[in-house]
Amino acid sequence: MGLLPHCPTCRALAAAAVVEAATQQAEEIREMHALAPVWVAGGLIFEVHHTASFNIAAIRAGSPFRAERLERDGADISIYDMHDPRVTLAQAQLKASATPRYLRKLNQPRYDGLMKVVPWGHELKLSGRTSVLSYGGISSAPATLTALDKAVGDPARHFRGLLL
Numbered sequence: 001m002g003l004l005p006h007c008p009t010c011r012a013l014a015a016a017a018v019v020e021a022a023t024q025q026a027e028e029i030r031e032m033h034a035l036a037p038v039w040v041a042g043g044l045i046f047e048v049h050h051t052a053s054f055n056i057a058a059i060r061a062g063s064p065f066r067a068e069r070l071e072r073d074g075a076d077i078s079i080y081d082m083h084d085p086r087v088t089l090a091q092a093q094l095k096a097s098a099t100p101r102y103l104r105k106l107n108q109p110r111y112d113g114l115m116k117v118v119p120w121g122h123e124l125k126l127s128g129r130t131s132v133l134s135y136g137g138i139s140s141a142p143a144t145l146t147a148l149d150k151a152v153g154d155p156a157r158h159f160r161g162l163l164l
Contacts, residue, residue, distance in 0.1 A: 018055045089135060
């Protein structure tokens with residue numbers, strides 16, 4: 001983890017690097033799950049989307065907070081402070097679905113204490129569902145299911161759009 005970028009050009013370059021890395025991750029996900037139903041890749045790219053858009057927002061704000069995808073059950077994303085990346089500040093479970101049965105899985109006890117991020121338009125405050133990953137005044141960009149389908153089809157275009 002390096003120093004926080006302070007100049008506008010440095011921040012723009014750091015944000016572009018996030019987009020490049022996210023695009024590469026999404027392409028790898030597409031290749032790895034080429035024979036699976038599109039929702040499988042879509043769910044994983046949903047995680048990449050929220051991680052990347054949170055990190056771009058943090059870079060633009062000069063915040064030390066960063067998000068990273070986890071490769072284990074429970075939380076999908078962890079948020080940490082670049083000054084001490086060993087300490088997890090928050091975690092989130094993501095469900096890229098509009099199916100009530102699937103979204104109800106977020107009510108399982110193993111997700112207690114985690115942010116519960118769902119596609120835009122499927123939030124439910126009573127159960128703690130939100131469409132953004134948010135911590136310390138930094139938030140990811142919400143994504144609709146339609147945007148997710150397009151991201152699976154053309155990850156580079158989707159992630160470049162986060163820079164606008």
